Structures are given as C-alpha cells and as structure tokens.
Amino acid sequence: MLITMKEMLETAQKNKFAVPAFNAGTGQLLTAMMESAEEKQAPVIMAIHPDELKFLRDSFISSVIYEANHTKIPVVIHLDHGATYEQCIHAIRLGFTSVMIDGSLLPFTENIALAKKVVNTAHSVGVSVEGELGTIGQTGDSIEGGTTKITYTKPSDAKAFVEKTGVDSLAIAIGTAHGIYPKGFVPKLKLELLSEIKNIIDIPLVLHGGSSNQNDEIAESVKRGICKINISSDIKFSFMKGVEQYLQEKGFEREPNVIYPTCIRMCRNTIEEKMALFNDIDKVKCFC
Numbered sequence: 001m002l003i004t005m006k007e008m009l010e011t012a013q014k015n016k017f018a019v020p021a022f023n024a025g026t027g028q029l030l031t032a033m034m035e036s037a038e039e040k041q042a043p044v045i046m047a048i049h050p051d052e053l054k055f056l057r058d059s060f061i062s063s064v065i066y067e068a069n070h071t072k073i074p075v076v077i078h079l080d081h082g083a084t085y086e087q088c089i090h091a092i093r094l095g096f097t098s099v100m101i102d103g104s105l106l107p108f109t110e111n112i113a114l115a116k117k118v119v120n121t122a123h124s125v126g127v128s129v130e131g132e133l134g135t136i137g138q139t140g141d142s143i144e145g146g147t148t149k150i151t152y153t154k155p156s157d158a159k160a161f162v163e164k165t166g167v168d169s170l171a172i173a174i175g176t177a178h179g180i181y182p183k184g185f186v187p188k189l190k191l192e193l194l195s196e197i198k199n200i201i202d203i204p205l206v207l208h209g210g211s212s213n214q215n216d217e218i219a220e221s222v223k224r225g226i227c228k229i230n231i232s233s234d235i236k237f238s239f240m241k242g243v244e245q246y247l248q249e250k251g252f253e254r255e256p257n258v259i260y261p262t263c264i265r266m267c268r269n270t271i272e273e274k275m276a277l278f279n280d281i282d283k284v285k286c287f288c
C-alpha cells in the first residue's frame, strides 16, 4: 500500500510510534526491508538519497513502487536529502510519494524560500515534503552529508519555518550525526530541546542520523514526539559485514543468490531491532 508521508506520520503521531526510514542503497536492502516489514507488520519508509538514485538508476523506483503496491504494509517512497528543486521534481515524476528538501545549510530566509517553492509544487500533485532546520552533524563516512559541527534547531525558528513553508514534517537537529560514531564517542541527545520544539509545533518531527545512538535516548525521543527516524549506516553495516563474513568463512563465491541470503538475514536483524526500538512493530493495524 503506497501512501504519502503525511498519511504515514499523522498515524504515527496519533499512535505514538516512529516509522523507520531505511536507505535502500541496493536491491537486496529493499528485499530485507520488505521481508521484515511483512513479518513484523511494521509500516516502513523507503528512503533513497539522490546519490543512491544515481547509482541505482531511475528504473529501480519502478521495483519499489511494485513492492509497495503489492503489499498490505503501508510504504512511503521518500527522497532523502533532496538538495535542489530540480531533484525533488525529478523524484516526484518517478513516483516518490514524499520528498525532503534540505536547505539547512542555506541562510534561514533562503531555506524558507526553497522549501516553500518545493511545497507549492509537491502539494499540487499530492506529494509530501520534509524540511530541515538546524544542521545534523556528520562522522565523515556517510552518504547523507551534514557538517562536522551540529547547529541545534532553535524552537522559535522552527515555528516560523513551519508556518512560512507549509512543510508536512520537519527534521530537527538535537544532537545526532550521520554515519557511525568513532569508537569511544558517546553521542548525547538534547531531549529537553526536543520537548520544547514539540510543544510549539504540530507537525510530525523527524530525527536524522539515528544510527548508533543510545537505545534509551532513541526510545525516549519517540515518547517525546519523534515520528520518523532515518537509519542508513547501521543496516548497510550489517549487510556488508555479512558479505565480509561469508567470504572469509567460505572463500570466493561467484553467485549473488548464494552469498546474499545470509547478508539479507543479518541486515534484517538490524532492521527488526530498530522497528522494535521505535515501537513500529504490529502498527499496520493503525492504518486499517
């Protein structure tokens, strides 16, 4: 069941869970997500970054749409970190039901102008839009980018941004970073800041860079109103660990259908841990 982000996150907000947005960086990751979503009856967001789309090619989106249309699980196809108006339009034409316009590195007024322009066009064809305010850090090894320094979202700016742009959801910076944190580094979320923003904004809030954060902090952020959490690095890490492990144990192998099933299984373990952590399991019934 292909739905928009607005429909997905309004239901999540009402029922106090967060939907994981997994980056489908390759076809096997898509398979892993769909299998886990079906088995756990967990709604899921298929996120694809412009760099991933370039690698996967536009035709990949037809497979995602086919998967979404042939399951009873609610699925959103979401452009992760659209950098320009043109990238968002391209995604909408391919059939994405949600786009993110990330103008977070632009000056505040330019970020507003760009997001508003995307909202006007996307809404006219029923596609949802996610904006971002504040900057999410990066650990230096992720496709989603970011800056090395986190600029925390200011609640008053967030309120003005939402009012002026009409975005359907907002990614906020409360202390997460893209990528996997260096060994020994303990990330800390500003949960009070999240509550402060939540108190003055009605639309669903989004957390990026959710890989490798403390589980208890993530669970608490869901309780405090986060409705979507992006996970990219963690699932790719599990999948590629599976490849490494297979080749180390069994030696060279040629056939993808021989190597990948174990890797998909390892990836699914991580996917299902996240679904449980976000309170997403068995939530398909909330959409009936």
Ligand SMILES: [Zn+2]
Pocket: 081, 136, 144, 178, 208, 209, 230
């Ligand atoms: Zn992100």
